[in-house]
Amino acid sequence: MSDIQTSTVSEEGFATTSQVGDFDLQIDALDETGPNPNATLVATYASCFLPAFRVGGQKTGNDGLGKIQIDADADLNDDDDLERIGFDVYVEADLSDEEFAEITDLAEDICHVHDALRSELHADVNVVGDAF
Structure with a gap:
């Protein structure tokens, strides 16, 4: 089954x-x-990445990330196929760039949608701390 x-x-x-x-x-x-299906895929990816980011925070000892928001954008090629995905991740916590990079790396390893996508579609992630 x-x-x-x-x-x-x-x-x-x-x-x-x-x-x-x-x-x-x-x-x-x-x-x-x-x-549409492409928009749904981008939203599904962000919906998977956000809790994975939170788990990455927990694994690095940063349980108190607070509010997290992902603004996702994507580009299509001439055939209307997804060509690029980007995430702007806004986090209430104020951490260093190195801490956010470590959490992002873990989130990419944890997120099942990230793993399922071909590498060319892995999101370009930009994290902004102290965002709220």
Whole structure:
């Protein structure tokens, strides 16, 4: 048996509804009734990276990172395929650049989406401390 099972349906057009456990996820290739698949992937990546960043903080003895916000952006090539992803990570805690770099390295190792993406799409991460 698989570890993850989903079911995706489209009644017509390019909008889909995926059943993921007890949740419905609306994705629309045309951005009419939900976000498109590329936008969803970028959001999923950030949603995985943020808790991984928090765990990286815990592993380095920085449990009190406070509020964390990731503003993600991405570029598409001429075929509308993802070409680049970037994260601006805003952290309430005021740590050194070296501490943030260590936490970022750990987060990249912990984040399952980061691991699943081809290396050219690994996010360029910029961390800003004392951000709130």
